[in-house]
Amino acid sequence: MATGEVELRRHLAEGVYALSLARTREEVFRVLLGRASELLPELHWFLGQVREREGRREAELMAATPTLKTRLGAAVQGPGFPFFDLGPVREICDHHRPCWVAEVAASPGLAPPSVVEATGLRSLFGVPLVFEGRILGLLFAAGFRDEPAAHPGEEVLAVIQNLARIAALALERIQVGARLAETALLFRDLARAVHDLAEAPDEDVLVAHLFEWAARLAPLPEWWFNRYDPSARTCRTTHWTPGLEAFGTVEAIRRPDPVEGDPILERVYLRQKAVHIRRWADLPAFPGRQAWPGPLRTWVGLPLAHAGSLAGSLSGGSYGDQGHVEISEEQFEALQSLAETAGLVLNRLHARKDLAAQETRFRLLFEQSPDPTALLARGLILDVNKASEELLGYPRLAMLGLDPIQMSPALQPSGTPSRAAAMAFLAEVKAGTRNRFEWTFLHASGREVPCDVAITQYLLGPQHIYHAVFRDLTEQKRAETERAALERQLFQAQKMESLGVLAGGIAHDFNNLLMGVLGHAGLALEQLNPLHPVKRNLEAIQKAGQRAADLTRQMLAYSGRGQFEVRNLDLSAQVEEMLHLLEVSLPKTVVLNLGLRKGLPAVTADASQLQQVIMNLVINAAEAIGDASGTITLATGAQHVTESAARTMLVGQDVPPGPYVYLEIADTGCGMDQDTLSRIFEPFFTTKFTGRGLGLSAIMGIVRGHKGALRVYSEPGHGTTFKVLLPAVGAGLEAEAGAAEEPPWVGSGLILVVDDDETVRSVARQALEMKGFQVLEAQDGLEAVDQVRARGSAIGLVLLDMTMPRMGGEEAFREMRLLQPDIRVVLSSGYNEVEAMSRFMGKGLKGFIQKPYGPRELLAKIQDGLER
Template identity: 45%
Template sequence: MFVKVFGYTLEDVPTGKDWLIRAYPDEGARKSALEIWLQDIRQMGEYQVRPRTFNVFCKDGSSKKILFRPMTIKGGMQFIVYEDITERERAEAALRESEERYRTLFENSLDAIVVMEPPDWNCSSANRAALDMFRIEGLQQLVSRPLWDLSPPTQPDGRESSAVAEEIVKQVLEEGGRLFEWTHRRDDGDLFPATVLLTRMEQDGEVFLQATVRDVSDYLRGEEERRLLEAQIQQTQKLESLGVLAGGVAHDFNNILMAVMGYAELAMEMVSPQSAARSSLREIITAARRAAELCRQMLAYSGQASFSLEPTDLKELVEEMAHLLKTSISKKAILNLNIERGLPPVMADPTQIRQIVMNLIINASDAIGDRSGVIHVAVGASRCDERYLKRTELHETLMPGLYVHIEVSDTGCGMDAQTRSRIFEPFFSTKFTGRGLGLAAVLGIVRAHKGAVKVYSEPGKGTRFRVLLPSIDGSEAGEASSAVEHGRMGWMGEGTVLLVDDEESLRALGARMFERLGYSVLTAADAREALDIYRERGTEIDFVFLDLTMPHMDGAEAFAELRRLNPDVRVMIASGYSEEDVAARFAGKGLAGVLQKPFTLERLEEILRGLAPSKVV
């Protein structure tokens, strides 16, 4: 056995000292080992000496780890039993390294990893990613409950989550593993889609399950955005192709109509007033004019119609068209108007905008049909960012900013997604033959005006069309009138205003007024958003313009919170109440000013003069 372990024969080591020298070539190590052995031997008679391990060099030069056990047998004989534990130590070290590697992977994994144990397959451990994914503060909230407890009662396909999970566990125990899709529920109630790899594991004869969960919300969201982008590109290309086709047909057809109408009118001049042919010629001319109107709609769709652009007040235009169309819509439809005042003008062709309004209202009337319903027409203003404009029907690159919108909604039959995808195609119609260019013309006119169209519709829930047209400032509306107004004011402010109002149209209008007076404007839809903005950019903001009445947190509460953030903050309050009442409510609290709604630009200028540095221009 000695020869098998160390490789030395008795001839190689005739004395113990020779073997010791070879096993420990280093004199210091040899001396240390010898002292320990001799000490253990001396103490064996007094009490049991614990085993010791030593690294020993063998004949072939290799090193082995040996376990030495000093022993005493009956009769007082003392000797040492040795055991080669090299491989066992190596295996244990490899096991420790493997366990450490697994623990590192377990803890550092970006996926949630949950271990479940029999018989109920409750969770026994989980990594940090699992706690974050399920929004659980501590492991104790997860253990002793199965993973499918963190799921809605039913999956999207209608099956009970617990029953499906039971089937999956049974299959994994038999087959070893399964990858599947699952809808989980976070501890705060939010649902999220996930892929789950459930694996059967075994250690020391014990079976357990390991679930690796990956939240695929971002992936699916990205796929949906990519799909929408591809659909938008395809729709844009289709509309452009149809526009080119419609424009080409309209141009050629106009040339033919010119000949038909011209010769028909010449023939009218040549025949006698009493001629029976005159009525036929008159019908030819009428039909040609109708065809010419059809061509104009085709040209409008293709964006090639000739427009006469001028500053246009949409309020007056829509009120006029709605009044004229009341007699043309369904007798069972009620036409309601909601038109804001003080809207900025748009640069548009009034005739073409009338065409938009007429087509949208007639389309709404057709959607209501013979049933009772309501057509709602609204005109307002809103600030549109790049993200919102990209999701409109044209999908073209438009400049973010203030847009005036015409919105026509109805309580009619609504549309499914397939119908919605085709409503702007020329000659597509769900109505009787002869319709189909109305909405196509609307799209063309809006495109020519650098605007956008947004459509909301569901079957049985009606339809809403929103046409967005870019507003213009005073300089675009007319240099002369701008110069007069600018000269009258003669004052421009400087700095940044944080404008807070829950009404979208009022935020847009207020922002334009402040910008007209020389200020940069930040806007917030409510007090909470305003506080977040002020925390981030308070050093840039010269004063805050607060609406007094807002949901969640009113102007008074917001004012108090702003003062906590910055005791020197300057705040103006706008309210429908009288300035005196509001000022009395905030007496002694350091309010910078009060403005009663509705207010004029001149009144706003008057208040601002005392708040910030200004320049006369």
């Protein structure tokens, strides 16, 4: 891969990561400008935000690199920004595609000559920030005549476009989050307002509360209340905020206005519809309209009605220098809910006796229902029965006027925010496509109450009433949770097994590739003069290849197929041997405590693999503690594992019951949540800023390869404990055998090399021929059998790969033994010796060599196979 392409991918990956973490618009702008400046440093970058307002497109400068402001000087000091009037902006906004103008002066239709001359502008480059067909902003760059010309290549343009798309997504996410927060505040205030309105003893108090809460829900400065006379079809202002008198006399404010003939008032009073006029001056004039007090700018009119009975209206507006006021859709809907509640209360005050009679009849049926039941209108609780009080633990009066979201957790069990889930369900109920769903409430005590909710929609006058009946699902959910826990345990085991198979397969194939690197490097070093200048380069290649081989061994360890040199070991002694290495590896702020038990039973294990487990877990513990002071405790011991205890293990749930020796490493670090715990053994998963290889996944493979188990205890803020358990085999320990020194040796005869990988065959051929052998090659088992059939006893030894197409090593070995019973065969595989040789038990193999191997290792195995 070319360096430039790697660099571009790095820019894209880091930019996407940084944008995904951005929490404010300013962070998005900073990341996007920074990345663009690094990709094309010859240009000067800036960002504009685009808004569509009443058919007019407006662009506003949001951020710019310091170099651009320096170049433009006074041109960007005023309220405007010269580049947003240029043709490329229209091109980008109209077509939602990048625009590049190499010579602005040559395209007068795209840029006014006055701007080009004043700024020394040479080139312009712009990319849109588009989300779901809407343009949210513009990423622009400018080049000037006294600087080197720049041209974005296709690869750079593609990266910038991708970053612009992600930035648009981040901006939309931030905006949606802000809207949701605003909506939550609106509903909170609305719930409080409903409570105040419901408690109002008369019309004056009600109107006072109405003005107070309307001003909180929407930013209009003036409010007034109109009483409607249905007989005369007129409306008259009876209450208003004091500021209204600055724009008209009291007489003008109190003057009755005829409703008929005025389309706006007819809509409010006759059709009982809420009206929002953003710009009053834009309305078409018509004869007969009464003059309103002062120059009206923005206006809302909200009918106060209930069950088709109109009591009056709530109006709000801005005048004169107060200017036009923006009111969001959520704010307008909150005002409508407020007005509807006020209409309900007003009608209650005006017709208390009739309502009391209806209440008596309704209450008899409603309260006697054994099912928890609630009535809702516009998302608020109108009434609940006694069974609902028992279900949720709240008194009835405390629930009236509340949004059910206030008695729900922030998130439903599905992970969806409760408000979003409620809106989705309500939309389905309104559409008639669904009337039953599950919902989780919060009991007054704080515990969650899962319910089955059945909703029926009624139309009472102009208002939709929702009749909700609840059924407690607590016991049913408890049974489902127990069943789901068993299913998750099974899934975790299957997932780890699948990942192990994948890791083992990758490592096996990668070993063949490493054969070419290590083999050819070794062959070159064998033939090279020790003083040759490229010797150091070849040794460096060998070292890199060995590191790659270490990685494949880790992957094989993860898959449970690692190569172990097992012997009986004392686990406490292994920890003591590493103490000095562990102490120098830990920061001075971390204290290492030991609790090593003497006289433990032995474990059959590979010493180097155990050291890797200990070192990795201790280093992870230190990194979890970080820069703070903390403690790491290493303890060993013995315990008996029962079948039920084995099922609770995170790794090794199927280990047999019996005596085990354990290693426990506990830290006082940051701990892990359940989501992190569920993924810690996945290959290359990490919570660090940069990856550290296979990490815990290799440890899992080592533990599984040793027929052991592993348990993890962790909680955010309370540290983590890893407990590794290995089968106990007794107290006898074997001494390590010393390595014998290889005697000088020269080969002769015919060797058959069988492998499906050409690189492996080439390396083996060259190494053997350098030692004096003649070499035959076969690319699979069928060709190998044909060679043995043709050459017979002339073949001194066969180097046989285990995994090949058409005919694998096991079948080929069987066919060759039928043709030549005493044929010498050395098996080769990327998997460990125990697994590979298990298929050939008692069949007369002369040896095994694990890939990747170098020339010296190969020749040593060939010598041993020939001399046996």
